[in-house]
Every structure is written in structure tokens, then in C-alpha cells.
Amino acid sequence: MSDFEHPLLDDDAGPLVRPYTVSNGRTAPTAKLDLLSLVRSTGQLRPSQLENEHAEALLLCREPISVAEVSAHLRLPAMVIKVLLSDLVDVGAVIAQAPDPAVDPTDQTVLEALLNGLQRRL
């Protein structure tokens, strides 16, 4: 992202990362995210160093969480969340699961994990 100034990670300086909102005119996230992309915070940035929705989104990312869940919890459309989260990826606050290689639906190891996880709930 060319228009992004790298944040100075200074403890006392307050929020240094400006919120990039869809209303800024940007509607396409820079990181490729879909509803099921998982994100998790890296611990490199505190929520208090961010503003508003960016801080709220980062708070939700302590444990791995999907774009869809962040959208539901913040009650914002998935498209807005994709932009917010890709901002957080750009500043190194969260990592996102690379969308490729996509999970192989015929992978027996994954299917076994699915079966075992379901059967544990019966």
C-alpha cells in the first residue's frame, strides 16, 4: 500500500495509526481476505495505539478468528472488515492466513480432524 506511513511504535505517543475507512474512498482491501480467512494478532501493536474500529478489531484477534466472526461481532459488513483487517496486516498488527494454497476438501487428514471433532460433541 503506497499511501501508508509506517506507524511509529512509541509508547506514549497515543494513537498513531489513522483509521482507514471505506468512506475514505478505499473499497478494496490490500490483503486478499475472504469470509473464512483466519487472522490473529502478532502482538506487535497494542489496540490502544490504534483508533476506533481498528482497535476493536485487533482486540478480537487475540485468538484465531475469521473475517466473518469479526464482522458479526463488530456489526459491520464483511467488506468493511476486510479493509480494516488488511490495514492491520499492513501495519504488522495481525497475520492473516494466506488464502493459497486453499484447503483441499479431499485431504484425509483434515477430514479425519473434522470427523473426530464432530464425534467428540455427540
Next chain:
Amino acid sequence: MAYNGDSDRSPAQQPPLPTAIKLLVAGGFGVGKTTFVAAVSEIEPLSTEETITTASIGTDDLTGVGDKVTTTVALDFGRITLDPQHILYLFGTPGQDRFWFMWNELSDGAFGAVVLADTRRLEDCFPALDFFERRGTQFIVAVNEFDTGYRYEPEEVRAALDLKPNIPIVCCDARDPRSATLVLVTLTKHLMSAAASSVR
């Protein structure tokens, strides 16, 4: 100073993110998709809004710019943490025909689908069956047994839906977590055997 202080981890040192597994629950309006998702989910079923811009159909395009229509689709979904490395997300597909375009995105990367059927109006699940057959998405049929519905034998349902013999048909109560989870177990076993036979 970074948040982590001395334990400043580079992305490479982070534990790997879990694998997200997507399953779909499809079927006609009112068949019990939202109920099913709620019954199996470990969290309150959530809803996300996806906004899609599509070229509007049937408008005369005299300007050359093209009319864009923005549609918002609410999607219900639930989550089951299977183990530390695998999370299942279950999405209810939007039932209305005008949201057909969402189905492409939803079925991308989906492991498989449950097509819910209501014996009082079996034909409501035809669009879902057609869609998954065309996309090559593996599915099973689960008959949601409403109290007022006539109880059909699975083979009667198979005949009525013109389903291939290898596609499992089960009965369920979408309100019951155990019953709904058993449907997902049946789907998973079907996915395993389909995957095993496609290798050969």
C-alpha cells in the same frame, strides 16, 4: 518499543494459524437452515453482511456506464472448534433465488453441503441440488422432520428427488444439537469415501 517487549516474534516464529473448514447448509426458505446452524454451533449463531455489487439485469444501458446494484445479503453462520488446529464454520445459504450469486462465493472452498428438505414441499430444495451437482460440491440430503410432515421413507425421498444411489439421505430434527451433529458426521463420512474413491 514493540508490544511484545523482549519476546518480539517475527511472523515466521508465530504458531501456524488453524485450518478453517467450511460446510454449507442449503435448502428452501423456512426449511430450518438457521435452526440447524444454531443447534450445532458452539457460539451464538452469528450473522455477517456481505455487500455485493452486481450489474443490474434488464436495464437499458444507454449511458454506457452500466447500472450497478448493491445488494446486502445477511448470512447466518456458526462455529465449532474441532481441535486447536481445525475450526469448522457452518454457513446457511441465503434461500431466496435473488441471492443466487452469493452461492458461488460460499461454495468456493466448501468441503461439502447439507441440503435440508421438508417433505411438505420437497421441490423447494431442487435449486440447491441442481447448484451443487453443477458445481461438483459433495452433498447429502437431510429431511427435517416437522411434526406435521408426512413421514417418508428415505428411498421415497430419493425417488422424488431423483438422487443418485450413492448420496446419503438421513432424517433429522434441526432443533436438536445431537441430531444435527449426526447429520454432519454422515456428511463427513460421505466426503471421506468420495475423496478416497476420487484418488483411484
